[in-house]
Amino acid sequence: MKITKIETLEIDLSGQNGLDLWRPIYVRIHTDEGISGMGEASLAYGTASEAIAPMIRILAERFLLGQDPNDTETLWEIMRQRSFWALGGGPVIFGAMSALDAALWDIKGRAAGLSVHRLLGAKTPAPLRCYASQLHFGWTDESLMLNDPAEFRETAQIARAEGYDCVKLCPVYVDANGERIRKRGVFTPAERKLARSRMEAVREGIGEECDIIIEWNSLTSTSGALQLADYFSDLNILFMEEPTHYNSPEAQIKVSRESSIPVGSDYIPDGDS
Template sequence: MKITSATVYHVKGQGLTPVIVELQTDAGITGLGEAAPSFGCGGSGAAGMIRDLCERFVVSRDARRINAIVAEMIDQAFWLRNPGGIAASALSAIETALWDIKARSLNLPVYDVFGGRLRDNLDYYANGWYFGAKSRAEVISKAEAAVRDGHRGLKMYPLARIRPNGTLRHPDNRFADDRTVVKDAIAFVRDMRAAIGPDVLLMLDLAGGLSHSDTILFCKGIEEYDISFVEEIIDPGDLGAMRQIAPHIQIPIATGERHHLINGFRDLLETRSVGILQPDIGNVGGFAEAFKVAALGEAYGLKVQPHVCASSLGASVGAHLSACIRNFYIQEHFPYWSTIPGYVEVANEPFESCARNGKLPVPEGPGFGVTLNDAVMEKYVVARLG
């Protein structure tokens, strides 16, 4: 089953700008994969790296030989040894598309290729429920509305600012010149917990935005508010700081979305400082690599919450991983993307609206169960190879 061509898309929407690769085969089977830079900067770089990798290592190859293709990319592309985010996300998108092809050729969901699903529905928490808020009071009102909509878990960003288009601006300069930020953030969490009540899960993401001493101070200040986890308490690569800070924090610590390949998680796990791993399939090296990371985390007694901030394609890919790993904890989910003016839905099967009764159903159908809306995607083609 020869890969005959590759199409790379970079969608220029609001809220998300997904980078997607579509691989076509001479058997008439196609596969889709998404790179992690669907948000933030780097989409153009990821799209370019996907193009370069496909041109040299993918087009004309046997699609069934996933391990051989991935191994050659890692060994011969040079920048995939200890990769940064752009190179790793390009590898991830291609590898994911290859598994989509493999599963479709067998007429199976991807999770069945990896041993079958362990669960039919996924617990999830909502992200993005704050879109459009202009103040903390409005954020709290939107949280109350999200709970009324049936979402049983929410993640908030107590340090972030909200841009006019409803997306977040992460902290600047660790708030070094703002002596009130920690107290204000603690009060924000207190008010949020009071608004949503005791039965809704509440997660916090700090995006590594505080100094180490302020991180400890903040986490001590929120202990009474029943926080499920606190995410990215430090810069992702500062393992020494993780060892230093973790003993002072009584809330489960989550991290992993900006770690690459299983090697990037090995040293993190050796710190014995993390309770919840968050590999991003579009960044860690692909679906099989995320599966390996979950297994490694299981050996350390850890939970896994796949990081998902992606299009309907990336969301479905994340759900397939969550379905087939033993130590799954909870799924990240963005049910409100379509409320952002200018948001572009890439798929014929939107994933964002499929939550029911506080659960996400595990996708069914061959591969990842996603097809692209060709009429929408045609204008976002940045490369065609083969």
């Protein structure tokens, strides 16, 4: 089997259903045996999505065309070493490589008649616990930016009614006027009060039998994360995710050591993770 064609799919959903910036990038790899596979890059938001599709095409055309898609490990190392810059990592080049790698595994699974999790060693014992994520964007077909504490309560209750026993949300994504919060450092009394009221509304809405994860999205600095962690310490928070920038493990370690709330690290593909 040989790789014959690479196709990128750029889907710009920005501005639809309340979304600010959302541009998923997919790749489809075709083979001479009629089997194709798909993968997705991980930079649908932010300002890097425009760079992903060209990077996917460049890597595929230079290193994958004509190759056997079953040689996933070899092809990964070829892209990593011969591109030179992948040796230093980075979200654009690693995001492109990951999308191509996923498409190669998709081809391998289709050719073998097996799901990818079987190829990787079968599934883990069921059941796995799942949580309702990103509730500050709502929990319906339409993406929202929740503002009022009552909206947070109602949204959490919807997720709870669907059977989730854990929810994740960011209480500082927007300010009292619904505008994105873009700041570093400590929060003002008014900002703390608003964030607290949102978290209290969620806890009141779902009760004590449902866990809460705080999603910081790297929006907070070390001082701000520690300040709010202390402010929320009585709300029985399961853990808080990405309280500081993902490229600063020292800051995350500091927050982890000084906060009473456990810290969850990031999953951003920076090349060093």
